[in-house]
Amino acid sequence: DVKVTQSSRYLVKRTGEKVFLECVQDMDHENMFWYRQDPGLGLRLIYFSYDVKMKEKGDIPEGYSVSREKKERFSLILESASTNQTSMYLCASRDRGSGNTIYFGEGSWLTVV
Amino acid sequence: GENVEQHPSTLSVQEGDSAVIKCTYSDSASNYFPWYKQELGKRPQLIIDIRSNVGEKKDQRIAVTLNKTAKHFSLHITETQPEDSAVYFCAASRGGYQKVTFGTGTKLQVIP
Numbered sequence: 343d344v345k346v347t348q349s350s351r352y353l354v355k356r357t358g359e360k361v362f363l364e365c366v367q368d369m370d371h372e373n374m375f376w377y378r379q380d381p382g383l384g385l386r387l388i389y390f391s392y393d394v395k396m397k398e399k400g401d402i403p404e405g406y407s408v409s410r411e412k413k414e415r416f417s418l419i420l421e422s423a424s425t426n427q428t429s430m431y432l433c434a435s436r437d438r439g440s441g442n443t444i445y446f447g448e449g450s451w452l453t454v455v
Numbered sequence: 456g457e458n459v460e461q462h463p464s465t466l467s468v469q470e471g472d473s474a475v476i477k478c479t480y481s482d483s484a485s486n487y488f489p490w491y492k493q494e495l496g497k498r499p500q501l502i503i504d505i506r507s508n509v510g511e512k513k514d515q516r517i518a519v520t521l522n523k524t525a526k527h528f529s530l531h532i533t534e535t536q537p538e539d540s541a542v543y544f545c546a547a548s549r550g551g552y553q554k555v556t557f558g559t560g561t562k563l564q565v566i567p
Contacts, residue, residue: 375555382464384559385499385544392552400554401456432498436555444489444546444555446498 344369348433348447355454361420363450365433371445372438374416376400376408379430379449388431391416392438423454457482459547461558468535469566476561478545479527485547488521488528491557493542502543503530535565 349364387400489504
């Protein structure tokens with residue numbers, strides 16, 4: 343069974359703090375993604391990675407960075423958290439072949455105060 | 456880049472009726488179109504998908520149709536049940552190294 347694990351389910355951080363969201367997958371998938379989910383806006387892609395140390399900007403990368411030092415791990419970094427980054431963050435992974443299923447983690451609820 | 460539009464944003468149906476959710480995409484090179492269901496408090500999970508070389512696909516009470524010329528695809532749920540109540544997302548992708556773009560979601564409520 344594919345497992346995408348997000349280390350923190352609920353976080354409360356202060357404005358200006360540096361925030362790390364960690365994601366690990368156990369299926370040797372090449373592609374990993376970070377999405378942000380907000381009511382009425384759906385799932386918006388922040389960054390994705392198609393291989394170790396490779397990253398591509400998604401649709402809303404501003405204020406975020408990512409790190410992929412190992413194939414199984416993809417980290418999302420908020421350099422200086424702001425209140426408008428309060429949201430649900432979903433990590434996902436998939437095999438590189440066309441049409442392969444995207445598997446999501448359980449999500450990380452981040453509140454910035 | 457790809458843009459996926461999804462309608463309606465909310466949908467209420469009586470139990471036993473059919474529900475239809477529609478999506479349009481902009482990138483003619485997209486070739487893979489999955490649908491995800493997200494129950495309250497849970498992660499999105501794949502329910503059905505279709506590739507660009509197929510016009511229709513069925514799995515029990517759910518079906519997806521694809522019109523490549525018009526660049527739209529639809530999810531059809533027949534004989535709806537209360538457990539079908541959830542948020543549904545469509546998506547489009549070129550696959551491989553490419554990103555996956557999701558629609559804005561449809562909140563389906565099935566009224567018993």
